[in-house]
Amino acid sequence: MAISDIHGRVAAVERLRALESNRFDAVVVAGDIGSEHAQAVMTVLATFECPVLYVYGNWDYDLPYDLDLGNRCRHLHHRGINIEGLFFTGFSGLPTHWGQNPIAAAIEAAVDDRHRIVLAQLNEAKASYEAAVARIEQEKAAQLDELASVTKNTKTKVYARRVEQIERNTAIALRREATHVDAVKGGKAYRAYLEDGGSAYASILESNRRELAAVVQELGPRRTIVVTHERLTHTTEDLYGVPLFLFGHRHGHEDKFWNGSRFVNVSALDQLVIVAPKTDDGSPNPRRQSWRTADIGSYVILETDGAGRVGIEPRLLWSMPEGWARLRMSAITPDRPPMLDQPDPPQPPLRMAKFPDKLHKMLEAGVDEKLIQTIFDALAEADDTGRRYTNIYLADEVRVLFSDYRAEADMQLRMFVERVGIESIAFERGSETWHERAVGHEDEPATEGR
Numbered sequence: 001m002a003i004s005d006i007h008g009r010v011a012a013v014e015r016l017r018a019l020e021s022n023r024f025d026a027v028v029v030a031g032d033i034g035s036e037h038a039q040a041v042m043t044v045l046a047t048f049e050c051p052v053l054y055v056y057g058n059w060d061y062d063l064p065y066d067l068d069l070g071n072r073c074r075h076l077h078h079r080g081i082n083i084e085g086l087f088f089t090g091f092s093g094l095p096t097h098w099g100q101n102p103i104a105a106a107i108e109a110a111v112d113d114r115h116r117i118v119l120a121q122l123n124e125a126k127a128s129y130e131a132a133v134a135r136i137e138q139e140k141a142a143q144l145d146e147l148a149s150v151t152k153n154t155k156t157k158v159y160a161r162r163v164e165q166i167e168r169n170t171a172i173a174l175r176r177e178a179t180h181v182d183a184v185k186g187g188k189a190y191r192a193y194l195e196d197g198g199s200a201y202a203s204i205l206e207s208n209r210r211e212l213a214a215v216v217q218e219l220g221p222r223r224t225i226v227v228t229h230e231r232l233t234h235t236t237e238d239l240y241g242v243p244l245f246l247f248g249h250r251h252g253h254e255d256k257f258w259n260g261s262r263f264v265n266v267s268a269l270d271q272l273v274i275v276a277p278k279t280d281d282g283s284p285n286p287r288r289q290s291w292r293t294a295d296i297g298s299y300v301i302l303e304t305d306g307a308g309r310v311g312i313e314p315r316l317l318w319s320m321p322e323g324w325a326r327l328r329m330s331a332i333t334p335d336r337p338p339m340l341d342q343p344d345p346p347q348p349p350l351r352m353a354k355f356p357d358k359l360h361k362m363l364e365a366g367v368d369e370k371l372i373q374t375i376f377d378a379l380a381e382a383d384d385t386g387r388r389y390t391n392i393y394l395a396d397e398v399r400v401l402f403s404d405y406r407a408e409a410d411m412q413l414r415m416f417v418e419r420v421g422i423e424s425i426a427f428e429r430g431s432e433t434w435h436e437r438a439v440g441h442e443d444e445p446a447t448e449g450r
């Protein structure tokens with residue numbers, strides 16, 4: 001089971017715990033546990049009685065990397081953990097917030113050391129500025145006190161003008177003091193520090209990746225699953241052959257194939273929305289008193305068949321009951337309505353797709369005329385289960401056949417993709433178990449997450 005983006009909401013984890021039983025080989029957390037509630041979250045997850053593997057996200061900036069969160073919990077940061085012959089690894093932190101990331105700390109310390117002279121000058125200028133501010137404010141207060149003590153009537157224009165004069169003088173004095181700090185910041189040395197810091201900062205991700213790539217090489221890319229908080233891009237450059245990347249941060253389930261790897265967004269467990277009973281015309285009731293909060297967080301169940309195939313099923317903490325509708329507004333408000341009494345969502349058992357066997361039999365029998373029809377029948381079967389099966393593995397031979405039917409197949413597949421939300425079709429290449437090409441989706445650059 002893989003989850004992410006809990007953001008310290010222990011209630012969502014407890015709900016997840018109540019929905020799922022102890023049948024997992026591992027629980028994977030792809031970051032944003034929530035600094036303050038990390039221990040509480042992990043204590044609940046540990047009751048699944050299997051290893052809990054995790055990385056940190058931008059919400060975990062306070063957590064030390066060697067923190068002991070309980071004896072089932074394993075920090076995956078640049079470390080391989082073997083679960084039933086599959087390795088999990090990853091790294092913690094992301095450019096939005098590296099938190100206590102050791103590489104980030106070392107790089108920042110090295111930059112500070114290279115520019116220690118100008119940083120010392122800046123500190124000195126800041127300290128003397130603060131001292132000057134305190135002195136100037138004190139003088140101002142003393143002058144105002146004195147003025148008040150010698151003034152009989154404080155409602156006159158003359159008095160107001162004198163107060164104004166004191167305030168003006170104070171502002172001038174403050175500005176004069178600030179010029180020392182500005183002078184350091186405007187100097188060549190400080191600009192060099194900023195430039196150096198900027199490029200060093202950009203190398204933090206690169207260094208974390210380099211170390212991860214070394215770990216992956218050591219473990220063997222083809223049997224390693226990489227977990228990070230933010231999705232990695234350009235993975236063919238240094239993480240070639242890794243079959244599966246798990247991540248979160250940018251909320252919303254995703255399951256895509258790209259350049260032979262599969263990218264699964266497992267977020268977000270923390271997803272509160274405000275719902276209202278539907279009125280007669282189907283719109284949500286506008287009366288605030290009728291509103292409730294509903295937990296619609298999602299997570300992912302992964303199952304392998306031992307041959308490297310992975311079935312992936314997104315699940316919801318809750319499905320919207322009849323008669324309720326989601327309000328289009330910010331999900332979390334300071335005075336959010338009480339929780340809706342939520343029925344448990346139905347959770348059918350996960351089933352691996354059986355399509356490849358069927359197709360192999362068809363191929364052996366030399367039936368290629370009917371092949372495309374078979375594929376669509378298989379897809380229809382997936383539709384019937386009510387599942388969003390996101391992949392269908394086809395043998396290399398099928399891929400060749402597919403190219404003959406390309407125009408028609410592509411069009412029909414695209415229509416099907418749209419109709420049932422199947423996101424991609426992957427091809428199996430010879431004995432390689434991983435995928436070559438996706439239909440209906442392009443890779444996209446990572447965007448802002450939470």
Ligand SMILES: [Mn+2]
Nearest residue numbers: 032057249450
């Ligand atoms: Mn995040």
